[in-house]
Amino acid sequence: MTAEITKTFTISNNDDALIFGINDANLKIIAEKLNLKIHPFGERVDLTGEPSQVQLATQILTILVKLLHSGIQIGESDVVSATQMALEGQLEYFADLYNQVILHNAQGHAIRVRNLGQRQYLQTIKKHDITFGIGPAGTGKTYLAVVMAVAALKKGQVRRLVLTRPAVEAGENLGFLPGDLKEKVDPYLRPIYDALYDILGTEHTNHLLERGVIEIAPLAYMRGRTLDEAFVILDEAQNTTREQMKMFLTRLGFGSKMVVNGDATQIDLPRHAKSGLIEAAQILRNLPRIGFVDFKTSDVVRHPVVAEIIAAYQQKTGSN
Template sequence: MTEELKTIEIKLQEQDDTHLLFGTHDKHIKIIEETTQTIIRTRGEVIQIQGTKEAIEGAAQVIRKLQELIRRGIQISSPDVITALKMLRSDSLDEFVEMYEEEIIKDRHGKPIRAKNVNQKKYIAEVKKHDVVFGIGPAGTGKTFLAVVLAIQALKKGEVQKIILTRPAVEAGENLGFLPGDLKEKVDPYLRPVYDALYQVFGVEHTNRLMERGVIEIAPLAYMRGRTLEDAFVILDEAQNTTVAQMKMFLTRLGFNSKMIINGDVSQIDLPKHKGVQSGLIHAQQTLANIKQISFVTFNANDVVRHPVVAQIIQAYDQAEKN
């Protein structure tokens, strides 16, 4: 027996920006309709939602939360709608508006940068509370971008004197030997997400000036050996490709008044399998789990802040690997 269809109505207020709420060509409404399996019609000052009782209540909750953001003067876009729907599914929609209350910094265009989901919010909180934080999860969850933004925030506040960004020189299916230049120049193309984050906040020219002055340093992990990193915000990206020895070497570089973020995706290890090399990230997870001053934040496919199909792609590959 099919469940009886019901209808619910939401009355729009004068302060509601309907163009922002509905999206260009009603894009936001279409996303809500498709995800909640409802039919949404707009008639003058009324939004009419039709579907099963549970579906229409969920869609109405999402629309009301988006209305609340707009009334607070926050510009919403498709990713915000998708986040609200994900939070509805995970029963955490109550935290949706609260997530937007904390602005980390503004980008070079004056646009606020905020957490985009509950795990990003947790990650930001853990970085503030701990000097060593591991961010573990799939690509697209915003780990690298957030780490760089938090480093820039610390630099701007004068909490650190420099930002150091590093990654191991392990190829993701390509061969570094065929790339021109020295080790740093060979690793640079692999640090593209780091540069993109810096450029979004500082712009290209200012980033380059800070790099020339040594305020921002981007270097392969091998360059960290023998150093003590003080008054620095240090980010290790692609940490799944470190060996156990490299991870230990990196973590023991931590000096006074410094913070370390170690990001990685344990499903994308490029270390040579035939040699039986263990990932330093997996080993660190097991070895350091009981140290209270170190925090581990785990992201999953639901935290992906790219196109919604990306999360489905990750889940499909995860399932295929399990099978």
């Protein structure tokens, strides 16, 4: 066992203490991830642990200070991403992620990718007609797909956005809910609405919905249509049947892009039904105009415990 060492990291002024987070939350994330003891004292931080981990923590804090000086606000999700990339030997690429702003949200905050998995996802969407994003919750699949859709709309690359998902979760209770099919399924489309409200603002989103520039509808509404000059997103695709998936993919029209997202470990279909997402991945993975991005647990950018929960379930069930 390597002997522990203690190293002191010093910041140049009180403003740099912002990288520590509220109540030192950012330091606690680094300490937990790297198995360190971290003690802040004003403008210095003592780092105690194995030499390699102490070195990683020092590198992380140095990069966070540089980002702070460049005008970037540091949040817990940034620290989670930096620490995870450090553990994977990718820390040298971390600062590069902040060089490109995809969009500014309704509050004027810059939207950027958080890790290499997300960057690959965006690059794949740009390059391919159809992109499959497959992986656990919390990796940013839905949000970033909506960001790319809004960006394409603003640039005039498409005329409308079509956002959909299957209604499997509603189950047999669907018929007892009031309203037509769309009104019944709208609660299950809430993650898409939330993303749009964050990116465009509630008023602007509702205006575009009223004009038909944005359409949010259950998957059943896609049958029989050809979607030209549209950015089309299918969310929760693990809950499509093989027939639904084929139907959806063949809606692609000229000047359009499709993004299909899902988590193969969260299938709610009846036991006898095979997921259309899993079958599509098996059949279509080698076609040149279709791209696949497989997110890992380490790509999760939510609270650190989320990735731990996902990993624990994977270990217990043996699922990917």
